[in-house]
Amino acid sequence: MLEGFIKWFKSLFGKKKTVSLGLYGSPNTGKTTLANKISLDWLGEPVGTVSEVPHETREVTKKEKILIESDGKKLDMNLLDMPGIASKVDYRDFVTFGMTPKEAKNRAKEATKGIIEAIKWLEHVDAALVVMDASEDPYTQVNLTILGNLEAKRIPVILVANKVDRKDAKPNRIREAFPQYSIVEVSALTGHNMDSLYDTITTKLG
Amino acid sequence: MTLQIEFISSVALKPLDEQGKRNYILRSVKKNKIVVLDGMLTPEEEKNLIQETMKSIDGQFPGIEISTLGKNEDDLRVKLIRLLGGTIGGMTVIGPSKLVKEIKKDPNRLNLLANAGD
Numbered sequence: 143m144l145e146g147f148i149k150w151f152k153s154l155f156g157k158k159k160t161v162s163l164g165l166y167g168s169p170n171t172g173k174t175t176l177a178n179k180i181s182l183d184w185l186g187e188p189v190g191t192v193s194e195v196p197h198e199t200r201e202v203t204k205k206e207k208i209l210i211e212s213d214g215k216k217l218d219m220n221l222l223d224m225p226g227i228a229s230k231v232d233y234r235d236f237v238t239f240g241m242t243p244k245e246a247k248n249r250a251k252e253a254t255k256g257i258i259e260a261i262k263w264l265e266h267v268d269a270a271l272v273v274m275d276a277s278e279d280p281y282t283q284v285n286l287t288i289l290g291n292l293e294a295k296r297i298p299v300i301l302v303a304n305k306v307d308r309k310d311a312k313p314n315r316i317r318e319a320f321p322q323y324s325i326v327e328v329s330a331l332t333g334h335n336m337d338s339l340y341d342t343i344t345t346k347l348g
Numbered sequence: 349m350t351l352q353i354e355f356i357s358s359v360a361l362k363p364l365d366e367q368g369k370r371n372y373i374l375r376s377v378k379k380n381k382i383v384v385l386d387g388m389l390t391p392e393e394e395k396n397l398i399q400e401t402m403k404s405i406d407g408q409f410p411g412i413e414i415s416t417l418g419k420n421e422d423d424l425r426v427k428l429i430r431l432l433g434g435t436i437g438g439m440t441v442i443g444p445s446k447l448v449k450e451i452k453k454d455p456n457r458l459n460l461l462a463n464a465g466d
Contacts, residue, residue, distance in 0.1 A: 229398050230411025230445035247407065254402040261399050281453050283415045287398065290391025 160207070161219040161347050164267035166260070166292075168284050169196040169226030171275045172304040176330035177205070177223035183336065184208045189223050195239045197253035199225045202263060212337065215344035224263060225256030227284050264291050269298045269347045276303040276311040276327065281319045289320070300342055301325040307332045351382070351447070351464040358386045370397050374404060377412055377444050382462070388418040388438035397442075409444070415451040415458050416440045 165173040177189040190203045203223040210217050231253045236246035270292050274280045292299050301320055303313035307329035317325055326342050328335045354376055361369050370393070376383050389397065394414065401412050418438015441451060441458055452459040 227398070228411070229401060229414055231402070231405055232410035232445065233407065234410075250405065250410075254405050257402050258399050261395055264395065279452070281455075283394070283451070283453065286416070287391055287394040291395050294391055 161268045164222045167273035171273045179330045200252040200256035212340040212344045217348040224260040273302045276313040280316045303327040382443035385440040411445045413448040
């Protein structure tokens with residue numbers, strides 16, 4: 143409650159010049175693909191590596207001083223690509239991707255640390271893009287926990303329905319599950335509708 | 349494998365602080381029990397439970413499946429009841445992920461898929 147009051151009090155004196163924007167979501171929702179797309183569009187360089195293997199991002203990756211502009215509105219931001227949050231990490235899942243048990247156990251250990259780090263950051267970002275895979279069921283406890291915690295800290299949220307290029311994408315499920323949020327449908331992979339995302343970011347957070 | 353489900357009333361957890369509640373849940377889940385709590389965890393309690401779970405993960409314990417059912421936290425009445433120390437009903441289901449494969453959720457229903465065959 144005190145933090146909420148401090149945030150409100152600070153807001154009376156104008157918005158921060160640089161916004162820390164965290165990318166949150168479950169593993170494999172395309173957070174790093176989205177972070178790369180944003181960074182490539184505005185800085186010309188990527189943020190991190192992308193993989194089909196879950197928990198490829200195992201530590202918070204930061205890209206600073208990204209200035210985005212849309213329809214005359216500007217926003218200076220630091221982009222934070224977070225490890226995907228999950229309530230389980232089974233090293234056996236990595237073995238199925240061809241890793242040795244030893245490699246898989248190491249990766250699982252790093253993944254658990256990454257999840258802890260991402261959760262710690264939940265109360266330190268100024269705003270969040272919560273990224274969901276539009277081809278998956280959005281009504282998961284991880285999504286609810288992320289949104290519930292951001293909401294409790296009054297951190298502005300934009301939902302990103304990613305992977306709409308997939309044939310089985312059903313972004314409407316996200317709209318039905320979370321009608322109270324701003325939702326932008328994109329494909330970070332193809333760049334579809336990124337302009338609309340930039341417009342929503344600069345309008346809501348700028 | 350025998351499937352054991354532990355139903356816990358809100359009265360049983362009332363004397364425990366948040367950490368005590370978390371430890372109790374994780375102890376039971378690590379014993380391969382599916383825990384059904386009378387009441388909802390707050391988003392902060394869920395977040396802390398996930399963090400604590402991550403610290404406990406090893407080759408034998410790959411984590412938990414968790415789902416809550418009940419009134420949304422952004423409901424003003426719910427916030428007021430919580431602020432006054434009251435309970436708001438609902439339930440929370442937590443199980444070991446090596447046993448509970450999935451908890452499918454819609455706003456008013458939970459479907460738990462468990463694998464008790466190993």
